[in-house]
Amino acid sequence: MKSPSSLNNMDITTEDGQKSSKKQEEQEYISFLYILINVIVSNLGILYFGYHLSVMSLAQDTVFTVFEVKESQHNFYSSLLAAAIPFGAIFGAIIPGSFLSNSSRKNSMIFADAIGTIFGLLVLTRDINMLVLARLCAGFVIGLNSSLVLKYVNEITPISLTGVMGIVFSISLTLGIVIASLNGQFFSQNPSQEDQYCFFVLLFPLIFTISRPILFQVFFNHETPFYYILNNQPDSCKQLLQILYKSQYVDKILLEVQQEVIKQGSKDTSKSYNIKRLFIGCTLLIFQQFSGINAVIMFLGQIFQKEHFSFRMTNLLSLLSNFIYLIASILSTYFVKKYTRRAILITGSSFAGIFLLLLALLQIIDIQQISFLAFFFISCYFVAFNFSLGPVIWLYSSEILSSKEFSIATTLNWISATIVVVSIPYFDHLWPLFIFFSVVCFSCATFTLFLVKETKDKSKLEILHLYDPQQKDQGEYSSIALNTSDQKNYVD
Numbered sequence: 260m261k262s263p264s265s266l267n268n269m270d271i272t273t274e275d276g277q278k279s280s281k282k283q284e285e286q287e288y289i290s291f292l293y294i295l296i297n298v299i300v301s302n303l304g305i306l307y308f309g310y311h312l313s314v315m316s317l318a319q320d321t322v323f324t325v326f327e328v329k330e331s332q333h334n335f336y337s338s339l340l341a342a343a344i345p346f347g348a349i350f351g352a353i354i355p356g357s358f359l360s361n362s363s364r365k366n367s368m369i370f371a372d373a374i375g376t377i378f379g380l381l382v383l384t385r386d387i388n389m390l391v392l393a394r395l396c397a398g399f400v401i402g403l404n405s406s407l408v409l410k411y412v413n414e415i416t417p418i419s420l421t422g423v424m425g426i427v428f429s430i431s432l433t434l435g436i437v438i439a440s441l442n443g444q445f446f447s448q449n450p451s452q453e454d455q456y457c458f459f460v461l462l463f464p465l466i467f468t469i470s471r472p473i474l475f476q477v478f479f480n481h482e483t484p485f486y487y488i489l490n491n492q493p494d495s496c497k498q499l500l501q502i503l504y505k506s507q508y509v510d511k512i513l514l515e516v517q518q519e520v521i522k523q524g525s526k527d528t529s530k531s532y533n534i535k536r537l538f539i540g541c542t543l544l545i546f547q548q549f550s551g552i553n554a555v556i557m558f559l560g561q562i563f564q565k566e567h568f569s570f571r572m573t574n575l576l577s578l579l580s581n582f583i584y585l586i587a588s589i590l591s592t593y594f595v596k597k598y599t600r601r602a603i604l605i606t607g608s609s610f611a612g613i614f615l616l617l618l619a620l621l622q623i624i625d626i627q628q629i630s631f632l633a634f635f636f637i638s639c640y641f642v643a644f645n646f647s648l649g650p651v652i653w654l655y656s657s658e659i660l661s662s663k664e665f666s667i668a669t670t671l672n673w674i675s676a677t678i679v680v681v682s683i684p685y686f687d688h689l690w691p692l693f694i695f696f697s698v699v700c701f702s703c704a705t706f707t708l709f710l711v712k713e714t715k716d717k718s719k720l721e722i723l724h725l726y727d728p729q730q731k732d733q734g735e736y737s738s739i740a741l742n743t744s745d746q747k748n749y750v751d
Contacts, residue, residue: 287508288417294503297479298412298424302431303471304368304404307375309435310464311397313581315340316559317443317574318460321450325457326387336387338681343394344401345553345676351402352669364411364483365475371403375468382461390461397464398673406669409657414483417503418718422595422654426588429650433581433588436556438463440581448570484516493517519719533664536726539711540656540668546703547652548675550611551696552644554683555637556581562689563633576634583638587645594646599715600655604707607647612700614640619693648703658714658722 288294315322319337322328328336351371378396381389409428416424442460450457484503487496496516500509555562559580563573594603618636621629656668686692712725 286417286419287504287512288420289503289505291420294416294420294424295427297415298427299431300471300474300479301368301408301411301415302427303467303474304371304400304408305428305431306435306438307397307464307467308401308404309432309437310439310467311344311394311401311435312432312553313436313439313556313559314443314460314464316556317440317446317577318457321446321454321457322387322390322461324450325452325454326385326390327452328387336391338683339391340394341680341683342677343391344398345673345680347395347398347400348402348405348673349398349670349677351399351404352406352673353666354403354406364407364414364486365479365481368404368407368411369472369475371400371407372468372472374403375400376465379462379465379468382458393461400468402669402673405673406662406666409653410662410665411483413657414485415503421658422715423592425654425657426592426595426650428653429591429645430585430588432649433585433645435464437578437581437585440578444574444578446574484512485520488516488520515718515720519723533726536659537664537667539726540660540664541671542706543652543703543711544656544668544672545675546608546699546706547648548672548679549696549699550608550644550648550703551615551679551692551699552649553676554679554692554696555640559637562637580634580638580641584641584645587642588650591646591650595650595654599713600651601707601711601713604647604651604655604711605704607643607651608700608704608707610643611640611648612697612704614643615693615697615700619690619697622688622690622693648700655711655714658719659725 319340322340323333323336374396378393381393381396384390409425412424412428413421439460442463445456446460447454447456481499481502482495484496484499487493487499493513497509497513500512500516504512559577563576568576614636618633618640621632621636657665660668683689683692714722714725717725
Protein backbone atom coordinates (compact mmCIF):
# COMPACT_ATOMS: atom_id res chain seq x y z
CA MET A 260 0.00 0.00 0.00
CA LYS A 261 1.33 3.42 -0.92
CA SER A 262 1.60 6.13 1.69
CA PRO A 263 -0.18 9.47 1.14
CA SER A 264 3.16 11.15 0.54
CA SER A 265 3.93 8.76 -2.29
CA LEU A 266 0.43 9.10 -3.70
CA ASN A 267 0.88 12.85 -3.85
CA ASN A 268 4.06 12.58 -5.91
CA MET A 269 3.64 9.68 -8.35
CA ASP A 270 5.91 9.41 -11.38
CA ILE A 271 4.05 8.61 -14.59
CA THR A 272 5.50 7.86 -18.01
CA THR A 273 4.38 9.92 -20.99
CA GLU A 274 3.98 8.63 -24.56
CA ASP A 275 7.47 9.93 -25.33
CA GLY A 276 8.89 7.76 -22.57
CA GLN A 277 9.71 10.77 -20.43
CA LYS A 278 8.66 10.95 -16.79
CA SER A 279 6.80 13.82 -15.32
CA SER A 280 5.69 14.51 -11.81
CA LYS A 281 1.97 14.26 -11.23
CA LYS A 282 0.62 15.87 -8.10
CA GLN A 283 -2.69 14.91 -6.77
CA GLU A 284 -4.91 17.89 -7.43
CA GLU A 285 -7.75 16.69 -5.29
CA GLN A 286 -7.23 16.75 -1.54
CA GLU A 287 -8.19 13.71 0.46
CA TYR A 288 -9.99 15.67 3.18
CA ILE A 289 -13.39 17.28 2.72
CA SER A 290 -13.15 20.55 4.61
CA PHE A 291 -10.00 22.37 5.64
CA LEU A 292 -12.15 24.78 7.65
CA TYR A 293 -13.79 22.03 9.72
CA ILE A 294 -10.42 20.51 10.61
CA LEU A 295 -8.93 23.93 11.37
CA ILE A 296 -11.78 24.93 13.71
CA ASN A 297 -11.56 21.55 15.46
CA VAL A 298 -7.83 22.10 15.98
CA ILE A 299 -8.39 25.68 17.17
CA VAL A 300 -10.97 24.52 19.73
CA SER A 301 -8.55 21.95 21.14
CA ASN A 302 -5.86 24.64 21.28
CA LEU A 303 -7.91 26.84 23.59
CA GLY A 304 -6.03 24.91 26.25
CA ILE A 305 -2.81 26.29 24.77
CA LEU A 306 -4.21 29.84 24.87
CA TYR A 307 -4.66 29.15 28.59
CA PHE A 308 -1.04 27.96 28.64
CA GLY A 309 0.33 31.12 27.01
CA TYR A 310 -1.75 33.46 29.14
CA HIS A 311 -0.55 31.99 32.43
CA LEU A 312 3.01 31.93 31.15
CA SER A 313 3.07 35.69 30.63
CA VAL A 314 0.49 37.22 32.94
CA MET A 315 2.70 37.75 35.99
CA SER A 316 5.31 39.62 33.96
CA LEU A 317 3.26 42.83 34.16
CA ALA A 318 0.81 41.92 36.94
CA GLN A 319 3.36 41.09 39.61
CA ASP A 320 3.72 44.52 41.26
CA THR A 321 -0.04 44.99 41.46
CA VAL A 322 -0.52 41.46 42.78
CA PHE A 323 2.01 42.04 45.55
CA THR A 324 0.15 45.19 46.59
CA VAL A 325 -3.36 43.72 46.43
CA PHE A 326 -2.31 40.50 48.16
CA GLU A 327 -0.31 42.44 50.78
CA VAL A 328 3.06 40.81 50.22
CA LYS A 329 5.89 42.34 52.24
CA GLU A 330 8.69 43.88 50.22
CA SER A 331 11.21 41.59 51.88
CA GLN A 332 9.29 38.62 50.43
CA HIS A 333 9.02 39.92 46.87
CA ASN A 334 11.90 37.88 45.46
CA PHE A 335 10.68 34.75 47.23
CA TYR A 336 7.12 34.99 45.93
CA SER A 337 8.25 36.19 42.52
CA SER A 338 10.24 32.99 42.18
CA LEU A 339 7.43 30.90 43.66
CA LEU A 340 4.71 32.32 41.40
CA ALA A 341 6.88 31.83 38.33
CA ALA A 342 8.01 28.33 39.29
CA ALA A 343 4.49 27.17 40.19
CA ILE A 344 3.52 26.94 36.51
CA PRO A 345 6.33 24.68 35.23
CA PHE A 346 6.47 22.72 38.50
CA GLY A 347 2.75 21.94 38.34
CA ALA A 348 3.13 21.13 34.66
CA ILE A 349 5.65 18.39 35.50
CA PHE A 350 2.90 16.36 37.15
CA GLY A 351 0.31 17.22 34.54
CA ALA A 352 2.58 16.21 31.67
CA ILE A 353 3.45 12.76 33.01
CA ILE A 354 -0.17 11.66 33.48
CA PRO A 355 -1.36 11.44 29.84
CA GLY A 356 1.23 8.82 28.96
CA SER A 357 -0.22 6.51 31.60
CA PHE A 358 -3.81 6.53 30.44
CA LEU A 359 -3.94 8.17 27.00
CA SER A 360 -3.87 4.80 25.24
CA ASN A 361 -7.33 3.90 26.49
CA SER A 362 -8.81 7.17 27.71
CA SER A 363 -10.90 9.62 25.75
CA ARG A 364 -8.77 12.40 24.32
CA LYS A 365 -11.68 14.82 24.30
CA ASN A 366 -12.86 13.98 27.81
CA SER A 367 -9.32 14.23 29.14
CA MET A 368 -9.13 17.81 27.88
CA ILE A 369 -12.54 18.55 29.39
CA PHE A 370 -11.27 17.12 32.70
CA ALA A 371 -8.28 19.48 32.51
CA ASP A 372 -10.62 22.42 31.90
CA ALA A 373 -12.73 21.50 34.92
CA ILE A 374 -9.64 21.56 37.15
CA GLY A 375 -8.53 24.87 35.67
CA THR A 376 -11.93 26.45 36.27
CA ILE A 377 -12.37 25.24 39.86
CA PHE A 378 -8.90 26.08 41.11
CA GLY A 379 -8.77 29.30 39.11
CA LEU A 380 -11.35 30.73 41.49
CA LEU A 381 -8.85 30.51 44.37
CA VAL A 382 -7.49 33.92 43.38
CA LEU A 383 -10.62 35.49 44.88
CA THR A 384 -9.35 34.67 48.39
CA ARG A 385 -6.80 37.54 48.24
CA ASP A 386 -4.29 35.20 49.88
CA ILE A 387 -0.89 35.05 48.21
CA ASN A 388 -0.43 31.41 49.20
CA MET A 389 -3.78 30.54 47.61
CA LEU A 390 -2.62 32.35 44.49
CA VAL A 391 0.50 30.18 44.46
CA LEU A 392 -1.73 27.11 44.79
CA ALA A 393 -3.94 28.37 41.96
CA ARG A 394 -0.84 28.84 39.79
CA LEU A 395 0.36 25.37 40.73
CA CYS A 396 -2.97 23.87 39.63
CA ALA A 397 -2.88 25.98 36.47
CA GLY A 398 0.54 24.48 35.80
CA PHE A 399 -0.92 21.01 36.26
CA VAL A 400 -3.60 21.83 33.68
CA ILE A 401 -0.97 23.25 31.33
CA GLY A 402 1.05 20.05 31.66
CA LEU A 403 -2.01 18.01 30.73
CA ASN A 404 -2.73 20.23 27.75
CA SER A 405 0.85 20.28 26.51
CA SER A 406 0.68 16.49 26.11
CA LEU A 407 -2.97 16.04 25.20
CA VAL A 408 -3.50 18.76 22.63
CA LEU A 409 -0.59 17.92 20.34
CA LYS A 410 -1.41 14.21 20.33
CA TYR A 411 -5.10 14.95 19.69
CA VAL A 412 -4.24 17.28 16.81
CA ASN A 413 -1.75 14.80 15.39
CA GLU A 414 -4.37 12.04 15.42
CA ILE A 415 -7.21 14.11 13.96
CA THR A 416 -5.22 15.84 11.21
CA PRO A 417 -4.61 14.53 7.67
CA ILE A 418 -0.95 13.96 6.85
CA SER A 419 -0.86 16.80 4.33
CA LEU A 420 -1.96 19.25 7.03
CA THR A 421 0.16 18.13 9.99
CA GLY A 422 2.69 20.93 9.58
CA VAL A 423 0.09 23.69 9.32
CA MET A 424 -2.13 22.36 12.11
CA GLY A 425 0.88 21.72 14.32
CA ILE A 426 1.79 25.40 14.07
CA VAL A 427 -1.64 26.33 15.49
CA PHE A 428 -0.18 25.16 18.82
CA SER A 429 2.56 27.77 18.63
CA ILE A 430 0.21 30.50 17.41
CA SER A 431 -2.25 29.77 20.23
CA LEU A 432 0.53 29.83 22.81
CA THR A 433 1.78 33.16 21.52
CA LEU A 434 -1.72 34.63 21.26
CA GLY A 435 -2.27 33.77 24.92
CA ILE A 436 0.95 35.61 25.76
CA VAL A 437 -0.16 38.66 23.76
CA ILE A 438 -3.60 38.73 25.44
CA ALA A 439 -1.94 38.66 28.87
CA SER A 440 0.41 41.44 27.80
CA LEU A 441 -2.49 43.48 26.43
CA ASN A 442 -4.39 43.13 29.71
CA GLY A 443 -1.24 44.20 31.51
CA GLN A 444 -1.28 47.61 29.82
CA PHE A 445 -4.04 48.82 32.12
CA PHE A 446 -2.36 48.28 35.47
CA SER A 447 -1.73 51.36 37.56
CA GLN A 448 1.82 52.49 38.17
CA ASN A 449 0.90 53.02 41.83
CA PRO A 450 -1.59 50.25 42.64
CA SER A 451 -3.67 50.18 45.80
CA GLN A 452 -5.03 47.28 47.83
CA GLU A 453 -8.52 48.05 46.49
CA ASP A 454 -7.47 47.43 42.90
CA GLN A 455 -10.18 45.24 41.32
CA TYR A 456 -8.72 45.09 37.82
CA CYS A 457 -6.13 42.65 39.13
CA PHE A 458 -8.85 40.03 39.63
CA PHE A 459 -10.19 40.53 36.12
CA VAL A 460 -6.72 39.79 34.76
CA LEU A 461 -6.19 36.74 36.98
CA LEU A 462 -9.64 35.28 36.24
CA PHE A 463 -9.50 35.97 32.50
CA PRO A 464 -8.22 32.49 31.48
CA LEU A 465 -11.45 30.95 32.77
CA ILE A 466 -12.89 32.05 29.42
CA PHE A 467 -10.78 29.33 27.79
CA THR A 468 -11.50 26.58 30.31
CA ILE A 469 -15.26 27.18 30.19
CA SER A 470 -15.65 27.63 26.44
CA ARG A 471 -13.64 24.62 25.25
CA PRO A 472 -15.84 21.90 26.85
CA ILE A 473 -18.95 23.61 25.49
CA LEU A 474 -17.55 23.83 21.96
CA PHE A 475 -16.39 20.21 22.09
CA GLN A 476 -19.76 18.93 23.21
CA VAL A 477 -21.75 21.01 20.75
CA PHE A 478 -19.65 20.94 17.58
CA PHE A 479 -16.90 18.30 17.89
CA ASN A 480 -18.35 15.58 20.07
CA HIS A 481 -16.12 12.84 18.73
CA GLU A 482 -12.80 11.17 19.43
CA THR A 483 -9.88 10.60 17.06
CA PRO A 484 -9.61 7.79 14.49
CA PHE A 485 -6.63 6.37 16.37
CA TYR A 486 -8.61 6.22 19.62
CA TYR A 487 -11.58 4.48 18.00
CA ILE A 488 -9.46 1.73 16.44
CA LEU A 489 -7.38 1.29 19.58
CA ASN A 490 -10.60 0.75 21.53
CA ASN A 491 -12.17 -1.63 19.00
CA GLN A 492 -14.68 0.82 17.57
CA PRO A 493 -14.05 0.55 13.81
CA ASP A 494 -17.58 1.63 12.88
CA SER A 495 -17.24 4.84 14.89
CA CYS A 496 -13.85 5.39 13.29
CA LYS A 497 -15.28 5.00 9.81
CA GLN A 498 -18.13 7.39 10.60
CA LEU A 499 -15.62 10.01 11.70
CA LEU A 500 -13.43 9.44 8.65
CA GLN A 501 -16.50 9.96 6.47
CA ILE A 502 -16.85 13.40 8.06
CA LEU A 503 -13.19 14.25 7.52
CA TYR A 504 -12.34 12.58 4.20
CA LYS A 505 -13.87 12.18 0.77
CA SER A 506 -15.61 8.84 0.29
CA GLN A 507 -13.03 7.38 -2.11
CA TYR A 508 -10.28 7.77 0.52
CA VAL A 509 -12.09 6.61 3.65
CA ASP A 510 -11.15 2.93 3.46
CA LYS A 511 -7.53 3.69 2.61
CA ILE A 512 -7.22 6.05 5.58
CA LEU A 513 -8.98 3.52 7.80
CA LEU A 514 -6.41 0.90 6.87
CA GLU A 515 -3.56 3.30 7.60
CA VAL A 516 -5.00 4.08 11.03
CA GLN A 517 -5.26 0.35 11.74
CA GLN A 518 -1.63 -0.14 10.76
CA GLU A 519 -0.56 2.80 12.90
CA VAL A 520 -2.41 1.41 15.92
CA ILE A 521 -0.69 -1.95 15.53
CA LYS A 522 2.74 -0.36 15.31
CA GLN A 523 2.38 2.53 17.73
CA GLY A 524 -0.48 1.42 19.93
CA SER A 525 1.39 -1.69 20.94
CA LYS A 526 4.28 0.53 22.01
CA ASP A 527 2.00 2.70 24.14
CA THR A 528 0.70 -0.31 26.05
CA SER A 529 4.10 -1.92 26.48
CA LYS A 530 6.86 -1.11 28.94
CA SER A 531 9.56 -0.77 26.31
CA TYR A 532 10.68 2.39 24.57
CA ASN A 533 12.67 3.17 21.47
CA ILE A 534 15.71 4.58 23.26
CA LYS A 535 17.12 6.55 20.34
CA ARG A 536 13.79 8.15 19.46
CA LEU A 537 13.10 8.95 23.11
CA PHE A 538 16.57 10.43 23.50
CA ILE A 539 16.08 12.69 20.46
CA GLY A 540 12.66 13.92 21.58
CA CYS A 541 13.68 14.48 25.20
CA THR A 542 16.90 16.28 24.30
CA LEU A 543 15.14 18.63 21.89
CA LEU A 544 12.50 19.57 24.47
CA ILE A 545 15.20 20.13 27.11
CA PHE A 546 17.08 22.35 24.66
CA GLN A 547 13.87 24.29 24.09
CA GLN A 548 13.53 25.29 27.73
CA PHE A 549 17.22 25.96 28.34
CA SER A 550 17.19 28.25 25.32
CA GLY A 551 15.55 30.65 27.78
CA ILE A 552 12.18 31.34 26.18
CA ASN A 553 9.97 30.91 29.27
CA ALA A 554 12.44 32.84 31.40
CA VAL A 555 12.39 35.76 28.96
CA ILE A 556 8.59 35.72 28.62
CA MET A 557 7.86 35.41 32.34
CA PHE A 558 10.31 38.16 33.30
CA LEU A 559 10.08 40.35 30.21
CA GLY A 560 8.83 43.32 32.21
CA GLN A 561 11.64 43.00 34.73
CA ILE A 562 14.21 42.71 31.94
CA PHE A 563 13.07 46.00 30.43
CA GLN A 564 12.99 47.63 33.87
CA LYS A 565 16.64 46.69 34.36
CA GLU A 566 17.34 48.49 31.09
CA HIS A 567 16.08 51.70 32.78
CA PHE A 568 12.76 51.97 30.93
CA SER A 569 9.82 53.71 32.60
CA PHE A 570 6.74 51.83 33.84
CA ARG A 571 4.58 52.69 30.82
CA MET A 572 7.40 52.14 28.35
CA THR A 573 8.17 48.76 29.94
CA ASN A 574 4.55 47.70 29.52
CA LEU A 575 4.41 48.95 25.95
CA LEU A 576 7.68 47.30 24.93
CA SER A 577 6.50 44.04 26.49
CA LEU A 578 3.33 44.20 24.42
CA LEU A 579 5.19 45.05 21.22
CA SER A 580 7.73 42.26 21.76
CA ASN A 581 4.97 39.74 22.34
CA PHE A 582 3.07 41.01 19.31
CA ILE A 583 6.17 40.45 17.18
CA TYR A 584 6.34 37.00 18.75
CA LEU A 585 2.77 36.37 17.55
CA ILE A 586 3.47 37.60 14.01
CA ALA A 587 6.48 35.29 13.86
CA SER A 588 4.26 32.37 14.93
CA ILE A 589 1.81 33.06 12.13
CA LEU A 590 4.52 33.50 9.50
CA SER A 591 6.26 30.32 10.62
CA THR A 592 3.37 28.38 9.06
CA TYR A 593 4.76 29.23 5.63
CA PHE A 594 8.27 28.08 6.51
CA VAL A 595 7.09 24.80 8.04
CA LYS A 596 5.19 24.03 4.83
CA LYS A 597 8.06 25.01 2.55
CA TYR A 598 11.25 23.93 4.34
CA THR A 599 12.36 20.82 6.19
CA ARG A 600 12.17 20.52 9.97
CA ARG A 601 15.95 20.11 10.20
CA ALA A 602 16.77 23.16 8.09
CA ILE A 603 14.41 25.39 10.08
CA LEU A 604 15.67 24.14 13.43
CA ILE A 605 19.36 24.48 12.58
CA THR A 606 18.98 27.98 11.13
CA GLY A 607 16.57 29.32 13.73
CA SER A 608 18.53 27.95 16.69
CA SER A 609 21.71 29.54 15.39
CA PHE A 610 20.09 32.96 14.99
CA ALA A 611 18.46 32.69 18.43
CA GLY A 612 21.90 32.01 19.89
CA ILE A 613 23.36 35.04 18.14
CA PHE A 614 20.69 37.44 19.42
CA LEU A 615 20.95 36.10 22.98
CA LEU A 616 24.70 36.64 22.82
CA LEU A 617 24.15 40.23 21.69
CA LEU A 618 21.63 40.73 24.50
CA ALA A 619 24.22 39.50 27.01
CA LEU A 620 26.79 41.89 25.56
CA LEU A 621 24.32 44.77 25.86
CA GLN A 622 23.79 44.00 29.53
CA ILE A 623 27.53 43.77 30.17
CA ILE A 624 28.35 47.20 28.73
CA ASP A 625 25.18 48.71 30.35
CA ILE A 626 25.05 51.99 28.43
CA GLN A 627 21.67 53.66 28.90
CA GLN A 628 21.85 55.52 25.58
CA ILE A 629 21.67 52.24 23.65
CA SER A 630 19.29 50.41 25.98
CA PHE A 631 16.65 50.52 23.23
CA LEU A 632 18.63 47.74 21.56
CA ALA A 633 17.33 45.38 24.27
CA PHE A 634 13.89 45.59 22.66
CA PHE A 635 15.40 44.96 19.22
CA PHE A 636 17.47 41.95 20.30
CA ILE A 637 14.62 40.40 22.31
CA SER A 638 12.26 40.85 19.36
CA CYS A 639 14.78 39.24 17.00
CA TYR A 640 15.26 36.40 19.47
CA PHE A 641 11.48 35.91 19.62
CA VAL A 642 11.31 35.75 15.82
CA ALA A 643 14.17 33.25 15.59
CA PHE A 644 12.70 31.12 18.36
CA ASN A 645 9.21 31.10 16.90
CA PHE A 646 10.50 30.06 13.51
CA SER A 647 12.36 27.11 14.97
CA LEU A 648 12.82 26.12 18.61
CA GLY A 649 9.21 26.92 19.45
CA PRO A 650 6.88 25.29 16.92
CA VAL A 651 9.22 22.84 15.24
CA ILE A 652 10.41 21.08 18.39
CA TRP A 653 6.86 20.58 19.68
CA LEU A 654 5.73 19.44 16.23
CA TYR A 655 8.69 17.14 15.66
CA SER A 656 8.52 15.54 19.10
CA SER A 657 4.80 14.82 18.75
CA GLU A 658 5.49 13.24 15.35
CA ILE A 659 8.24 10.83 16.41
CA LEU A 660 7.18 9.90 19.96
CA SER A 661 4.44 7.62 21.19
CA SER A 662 2.04 8.91 23.85
CA LYS A 663 4.10 7.53 26.74
CA GLU A 664 7.35 8.76 25.26
CA PHE A 665 5.90 12.20 24.56
CA SER A 666 4.70 12.49 28.16
CA ILE A 667 8.19 11.67 29.42
CA ALA A 668 9.75 14.24 27.08
CA THR A 669 7.18 16.89 28.04
CA THR A 670 7.81 16.23 31.73
CA LEU A 671 11.54 16.77 31.24
CA ASN A 672 10.71 19.95 29.35
CA TRP A 673 8.80 21.29 32.35
CA ILE A 674 11.47 20.20 34.83
CA SER A 675 13.95 22.21 32.78
CA ALA A 676 11.58 25.20 32.77
CA THR A 677 11.24 25.02 36.55
CA ILE A 678 15.00 25.07 37.02
CA VAL A 679 15.33 28.13 34.78
CA VAL A 680 12.50 30.28 36.14
CA VAL A 681 13.31 29.59 39.80
CA SER A 682 16.79 30.98 39.35
CA ILE A 683 15.92 34.19 37.46
CA PRO A 684 14.70 36.42 40.36
CA TYR A 685 17.96 35.90 42.24
CA PHE A 686 20.19 37.18 39.42
CA ASP A 687 21.13 40.83 39.76
CA HIS A 688 22.71 40.63 36.31
CA LEU A 689 21.13 38.50 33.61
CA TRP A 690 23.98 38.42 31.12
CA PRO A 691 25.46 35.13 32.44
CA LEU A 692 22.09 33.48 31.84
CA PHE A 693 21.83 34.94 28.35
CA ILE A 694 25.27 33.54 27.51
CA PHE A 695 24.20 30.14 28.82
CA PHE A 696 20.97 30.27 26.81
CA SER A 697 22.98 31.20 23.73
CA VAL A 698 25.30 28.21 24.14
CA VAL A 699 22.25 25.94 24.42
CA CYS A 700 20.84 27.32 21.16
CA PHE A 701 24.09 26.63 19.31
CA SER A 702 24.20 23.16 20.88
CA CYS A 703 20.67 22.50 19.62
CA ALA A 704 21.70 23.44 16.08
CA THR A 705 24.68 21.08 16.25
CA PHE A 706 22.61 18.28 17.76
CA THR A 707 20.01 18.64 15.00
CA LEU A 708 22.66 18.66 12.28
CA PHE A 709 24.15 15.33 13.32
CA LEU A 710 21.36 13.34 14.98
CA VAL A 711 17.88 14.52 13.99
CA LYS A 712 16.18 12.84 11.01
CA GLU A 713 13.69 14.54 8.73
CA THR A 714 9.93 13.92 9.09
CA LYS A 715 8.47 16.45 6.65
CA ASP A 716 6.03 14.91 4.14
CA LYS A 717 6.40 11.47 5.69
CA SER A 718 3.42 9.37 6.69
CA LYS A 719 2.93 8.40 10.32
CA LEU A 720 4.02 4.86 9.52
CA GLU A 721 7.18 6.09 7.79
CA ILE A 722 7.98 8.28 10.80
CA LEU A 723 7.61 5.29 13.12
CA HIS A 724 10.31 3.51 11.10
CA LEU A 725 12.75 6.47 11.08
CA TYR A 726 14.56 5.55 14.28
CA ASP A 727 13.75 1.85 14.08
CA PRO A 728 14.33 0.85 10.43
CA GLN A 729 14.70 -2.85 11.25
CA GLN A 730 11.25 -3.08 12.84
CA LYS A 731 9.00 -5.58 11.10
CA ASP A 732 5.29 -5.23 10.59
CA GLN A 733 3.43 -6.78 13.47
CA GLY A 734 0.98 -9.21 11.98
CA GLU A 735 -2.44 -8.71 10.50
CA TYR A 736 -5.46 -6.90 11.83
CA SER A 737 -6.72 -9.86 13.79
CA SER A 738 -5.33 -8.21 16.92
CA ILE A 739 -7.85 -5.40 16.51
CA ALA A 740 -11.56 -5.73 16.12
CA LEU A 741 -12.21 -4.84 12.49
CA ASN A 742 -15.70 -5.01 11.14
CA THR A 743 -15.51 -3.06 7.90
CA SER A 744 -16.65 -4.87 4.80
CA ASP A 745 -13.98 -3.30 2.61
CA GLN A 746 -11.05 -4.32 4.77
CA LYS A 747 -9.76 -7.18 2.62
CA ASN A 748 -9.68 -5.11 -0.53
CA TYR A 749 -7.01 -2.86 0.93
CA VAL A 750 -4.62 -5.34 2.48
CA ASP A 751 -1.37 -5.55 0.54
